[in-house]
Amino acid sequence: MRYQLIGVNHNSAPLELRERLAISESRLPEACRDLTAHPGIEEGMILSTCNRVELVTHTANGSADLRGFLHDHFHLTAEELDAHLYEFREKDAVRHIFRVASSLDSMVVGEAQILGQVKEAYATARAVGSVRGQLDQLFTRAFAVAKRVRTETAVGSSSVSIASVAVELAKKIFGTLQGKNVFIVGAGKMSELAARHLMAHGCASIFVSNRTYDRAIGLAHKFNGQAIKFDDLYDSCDRADIVITSTGAPHTIFRREHGEQFLSRRKNRPMFFIDIAVPRDVSPEMAKLDGIFAYDIDDLQQAVSSHVADRRKEAERAEAIIASEVEKFETRFEDRLSTLDVVPTIVSLQDHLETIRQAEIDRVRGRMGPLTPDQEMAVEALTRGIINKVMHTPITTLKTAAREAEATTVIDVVRRLFNLRKESVSPDANRKNEARKSD
């Protein structure tokens, strides 16, 4: 398990540095190729998002100079970079990848985006051939672990963006959003996003009002909604159950008397105001009315952060899953890897003995002259029998040793004892073996 990982993330490095390290999508394939061309690196993948840049590699001897690669590739000095880097090897690298994919290492724990980003980076590296057997194995497992974390814990369940908190609050008031109407006052990016979320949860129709009527029409068009003239705002606002307001007005737009009007026209059915304007559009006096629920940007922000705290608890459960998955991965990996190491040795050992056997039979034949078919068969059976009997214990020992730490020592001893040539167990044979496995 010669995995090696180096990188920076939102905790370890300031934004300026992360910006300098970021690799754009278009240049990613080339960077992957550069990485695998670096000495000692067999496979490599680069994950570059706005919060992290990481090189994930499988190396020839477990200690490739990844720092050197970063210095060269980004033209950064050791002083600038090294203090912000973290580096993981083997088991720790596996754990880190599992945590990243499961969104436990994210700035907002549990956000779903990171898994998609890892998958993209993986696909890119795979396309250029810099990810093969070893990393393939690692990432396939990482995706499965991420899925397990997502389904078995609530890490990703509670929403964290302001828009999704707004949706959840709306659900706490209305139960279902099916058939509810949304009114956007002041067409802005934020309100558009919130509206999009609400519509996605089943809201029926949308009204848009803006001081500039054209913008209202534009936004209403996007949602198949209806534009309302700003002057008609108070007359039509009660048709909406949810009002998203974000005007740039210096004073409040909705005051107590408006709220009272709305409620009496709505027969006191509740209204939910999402006030993302600064300064606020909904007066605190109006927010006090029974049946008016007004959340301003601070309230929403607070709800967001308390959600994050909830997630922390779930994250602990997720960490436990990861720990067990890392163990599992390691065991399986070792099984597979060491058997791979041992197979060529066994094959060449058999080859070696077979050559000796043939040579000896030929020698005997030369001395005794041609043998009858019966004799031929007897000799064949005898020699084969001896070799098989003698070979039995060493091969079993090799196979058992494959599962243990001393595998390489045993392999070494066997090779030396039988004077097996190195090239027959070269990486070539290894690679062939791998190719067969991955087919």
Place this chain on the structure above:
Amino acid sequence: MALLWLRFALACYFIGLIYAFFALSRTSDLFSRIALHAASLGMVFHFVSLVEVFFAGHVVWASVHNGESLLAFFSMTFFMIIYAIYKTTAPGAVVFPIVFFLTFVAAVGQQPFVFTSSVSKVWLIPVHIALIFTGYAALLFSFVASLLYLLQERRLKAKKASSLISFLPALEVIDQIGYRSLMLGFPFMTLGLLIGSLVAVSTYGHMDFLDPKILLSILMWFVYMVMVFTRWNSGWRGRRAAVLATFAFVAAVVAWAANYFSTIHRFAAS
């Protein structure tokens, strides 16, 4: 035997009572499931107990403790119906203690109070009881819903994060539970009172409006009607609805208590 079953039921409802104590402070899925199962089991015992009372004959029916037991059972039935529709055990926070109390009184009492007045149209009495009790149970639930509504409204207004993970259902759902109970209960209550009056008139030849039981029943019905009207007309909910519902509930409790000192609707120690 009926009493024994009732005491089994009481034991089950006790778990519900414990649930009610903790429901407001902490939310636990497991606990509400346990409470739900305990309540279901309690209902089975309760049902058996009621069936035995029923087969024991008419006279026992008219015992005030059996009335309490029946009302508790009706309330539990309502609770289960609401659970089936809305998948919430939240009303249990208020209903379980009341049910426990009613069952407790019925289960430990020695059946001393029986209906003493002689009524002519005896067959109408069970109908009267069933209708009125359905009305009572519905009233109880609209009262409970208005309390829960207030609570949820407070939580949402306080903008505490806990409002997102509380055990309370959505505001509109609570509102719907209250509204439906109200609308369902009113006709039952009205019809039940009418039949009661019918029995009274046919027995005594006139209605004694100054009898505390009758006076309070009319008062309760009147508040009930005001609730239905304001709800219909201007959609009163929240604080104002809660005040009315509390008033109606108190009137109902007092009207119930009037059984002990009404001359014509009297239960007396036997």
